[in-house]
Amino acid sequence: MTADDIAAFAGSVRAVLARDWPAPTSAPDADLGKLWGTAAGQGWLALAADGALAAAVAAARELGRAACPLPLLDAYVATGIIGHHAGVAARIGSGEMKVIATTGSAEDAEARHLDAAHHATHLLTIPAGGGTAVLRPLLEVRDTPGLAVPAWSDARLGEPEASAPIDQAAADEAVVLLRLQLAVRALAAAGRAHEMAVEHAKERRQFGKVIGSFGAVQQRTATCQIDLSSGDLLIDDAVHAFEHGAPDRLLSAEIAVEHARTAAPRVQLGAHHTLAAIGYFEEHDAPWLFRRVHGDITRLQTLARTCGDVADVLVEGTGSLPAADLGEVGEAFRAEVLELLEQYADRSDVSNFAFDRELAGIVADRGWLGFAWPEEVGGRNATLAEQVALNEEVSYHRAPISKALGAVMLLGNSILKHGSKEQKDTFLPLIRRGELSxxxxxxxxxxxxxxxxxxxxxxxxxxxxxxxxxxxxxxxxxxxxxxxxxxxxxxxxxxxxxxxxxxxxxxxxxxxxxxxxxxxxxxxxxxxxxxxxxxxxxxxxxxxxxxxxxxxxALAGERITMGNIAAALHRQLDDLLAVVRTDAEGLIGPRGSAKRARLGSLAVGVQATRALVAAAIKATAQGAGARLEAPMAGVMGGELAEEFGEAVLDILGPEAALSAGFPHVPGGGAFEFGLRLSIMYVVGGGTNDIQRGLIARALGLPR
The missing domain is CATH 2.40.110.10 (Butyryl-CoA Dehydrogenase, subunit A, domain 2)
Known part of the structure; x- marks a missing residue:
């Protein structure tokens, strides 16, 4: 399905909800069973047959915005695991068999903390470590009133009606999709609360002013928007990875889940702070969105998986974060850049303040400086993907030629557009040769x-x-x-x-x-x-x-170079992983330890920053100006750099505080330098407070 197809499908889901579950305030009284039947009639429960995960996730977003727990991805997962049994896929798709799914043993006769069980007919139990997945009827359902509305339930299960062997990899994939559904719904619910808070901030007056003009409100609103935007991008990346069979698709999804696990409650609470008393009473949608956010995030704990948290996957594996795909042309050029940089890896400079004129000359000889310019001024009309690949790899590999690339982006592009003929004839050749200081x-x-x-x-x-x-x-x-x-x-x-x-x-x-x-x-x-x-x-x-x-x-060109901070943090993360893998138990403890959790949080933050940078570059390329994406990427990257530097000292201890001049320093001295440099990232080019103000104004809040 194309992006337009997905948008149209989401619109149709929204239209159905407007009739059968029109608002989050419908949560206590709306008929979920009726909606389930409507969903079957609309084909929502048969999306697995077409592998239409993007459509299922788009629908889950709409459901989250309405605080509705219709378990679409449960049907998606169940069809994939057990749908080959005679008639099962058809019965799920028609709504005759209303399936929910959870993790557990094939012998389990009871299940707890189930969502939507009151209207379901069957439960699919998935063994987290592989084994036999079992489909059982729900014989008795006991609602357990509490935070979630509609209430969760405990259930007594009947004899198996169908079963299927499932290996650990397939079980992990199924469970991760169920977890992704909860993350999508929770983040979407928080996003809806945030939207209402923004609109409220534009209208509510206190002390003679619209409250959206208050600095505290603007800062909070911008922070929430950063959480939401980066979360949505990570979810989209995970869906793309699944639909294209990427080998690291489970890691992509778990990164999105982990981001939502912390971000969705934070955004929801931020919205309540802005809405104040008006959002505290149940006539408003916010209380019901609050219940949905916290209920869905809490239920993540009921879906066990053996692949571990983000940190476990990274520490116990040999790879890195999921790679950004720049397309065939971009990735082919990235390989070419990597081949060159690997030849000159010994010239890497941790501080990146040095400038290697010889290496800059080699890059210039290949025509890579100003290669996006027109041919008549020495360029070759290189694609945006190629420009991004060059800047990212130079930054990641700490190649000491960043000043030459900066001259292209910050001066060359503006001279090309605004300079006189004499200026172009004088300066563009200098820039192409890497000689403009x-x-x-x-x-x-x-x-x-x-x-x-x-x-x-x-x-x-x-x-x-x-x-x-x-x-x-x-x-x-x-x-x-x-x-x-x-x-x-x-x-x-x-x-x-x-x-x-x-x-x-x-x-x-x-x-x-x-x-x-x-x-x-x-x-x-x-x-x-x-x-x-x-x-x-x-x-x-x-x-x-x-x-x-x-x-x-000139700043438009800087959108490309802003990816450098994300690439630099990615390199620091990989350096940290390399150190930790030498003695994981000794340095960060076993699974579930606080240090592992902190390492996982850093990894999620790096990937979220990369996603925002990519969005800013894309928006610039499309002429949209990146009014939201660019400052969001800058704020997140700068603050993550600070957090990263502090976290590495906590994880590795005093050794990480030693500089590159001392032998055998973990990370080659990059960790302590990264912490010292991080302050520049939150003040250079406009402080993060100012950047948040720009984000708030892009959302429509007044000065």
Whole structure:
């Protein structure tokens, strides 16, 4: 089924629910049995016959939004395991046999904590470690009132009506799909509560203001949106992996489940905080969504599987996180990049501050710098997938050529679009050869995250401009040849960003003074003073007062390089796994230990960050601007970097706090450096607080 087919199917499910289960408030009184019959008539219970997992998951999302526990994936799993028995698949598809599924022994005569059992006719018991799956009728069902509405049930089971042998791998796959259903429903229910909270925040007034303008509400709302968006992307990745038979499909699904297990309750609670008292009373949908979220997440514990948690799969295996698929062209080019980088693995630099001119020249000789540009300027119109593959692998392998790639993305693309012919003829060849050494002149004492408030002035004087002002945090300014400088040329412009102009200026121009500062990471950043710096108009890039467009086009290129943090964290995770696998029991303890759980949380966070980065790149490529995806990826990646650095010290102890200069350091010194560098990720390019504000405004909340 195509994406349009899936969307249409989800719409049809929504239409049925609007009639038979119109809102979460229907949970106490709606007739689940009637809906079950309608679902059969609509073909929802026969999706397994077509392998239409994406459609089943889309329906589960709609059910979650309505706080409805109709067990569609139970039918999907049961059809796959036992449907070959005479008439069973047809009976499940028609709704005559209403099946729910759980884990247990073939000899079990009773089952507990069952959802939707009151309307079911049969229970499929799946042995988690393999054995015999058994289909039994439900003889007696006893509701057990509590958190879940409709209530869970305990049941007494009849004699087996059908059975099937099932090996451990098939049992794990079936159980993981059942777990995925709970995760999908819970996250969708939390997502619906979040949507209502956002709408409420746009309308509810307190202290003379709409509450959505309050910083605390915006920060919380943005955090919830990050959890939801990354969770949905991980679920989509898992479905894709199943439908394409990916060997790591179970890991993909368990990552999505683990993310939802922690994120869905967090989002639900965040929504209640915003809704406040209005969402506390049962006339509102929120209490019923609350019950669905926490009930479904709790029931994950009833579905045992032998493959273990995310950390167990990674630690006890030999692989890494599921790979992103960049398509045939992208993956073919990735292999080409890997072949080269493996030849020069000895030049890897943990800090990635170094610049290897020889290696940059080798990459340039292959035509990879600026290869996405048109042929007339030396490029070959490389695909977005190829650009992403190059940047990811360079970052993952810590190849010391990131400055050359940065020149392409941050300067080259803007010069290509806005530069004069002379500028293109001068700078594009330098960039293609990896020879343009530059720094960014953006931040100022009063203009950090709020770049539009910059004050460094450029005043026209005949054919020249005279620049006065000060720039802060100019990384690499002490060794750069050029500065990409944002200045104010119209102090009275409205809005403020309308009066900004861009220049590309030699750093040895008279009047430029550089003062060095060493950052926590060890990197040198500079305060740069501009005192009556006279430059010709030919150094201006783009229109006068049109610099904001030049800057935003440069940031569009940064969407590709933003994947570097995700790739860097992926590398740190693999380094951590390599250390832990040498003595898993000794370093992180047995299955179920707190340190294993923390390692699993890091792995889920890395994969979620990768998913958001991929979404931001895709949105940019489609011209959507990535107004939500880009800041979400930045926030999650930055905060995960902090968490990662702290967690590794907890997991490995003092050895992880030693630097690369000490022999035999775990991870080659990358762990302690990663922790020191992590602060930059949450403040560079706009603090995470500001980024969350951008997310909130993209959701429609006021300034």
């Amino acid at each position: 530059f720094c960014l002149g953006y931040s100022e004492p009063e203009a950090g995250s709020d770049l539009a408030s910059l004050r460094t002035r450029a005043v026209r004087d005949g054919d020249d401009w005279v620049i006065n002002g000060q720039k802060l945090w100019t990384t690499g300014g002490h060794e750069a040849d050029w500065v990409w400088l944002a200045v104010r040329t119209d102090p009275d412009a409205t809005p403020r960003h309308a009066g900004i102009t861009m220049f590309l200026i030699p750093m040895n121009t008279p009047g430029i003074t550089v003062q060095q500062h060493r950052a926590l990471s060890g990197e040198i950043s500079c305060t740069v003073f501009y005192d009556d710096v006279r430059v010709p108009d030919g150094m201006r890039v783009g229109e006068v007062d049109g610099g904001w467009k030049v800057i935003t086009d």
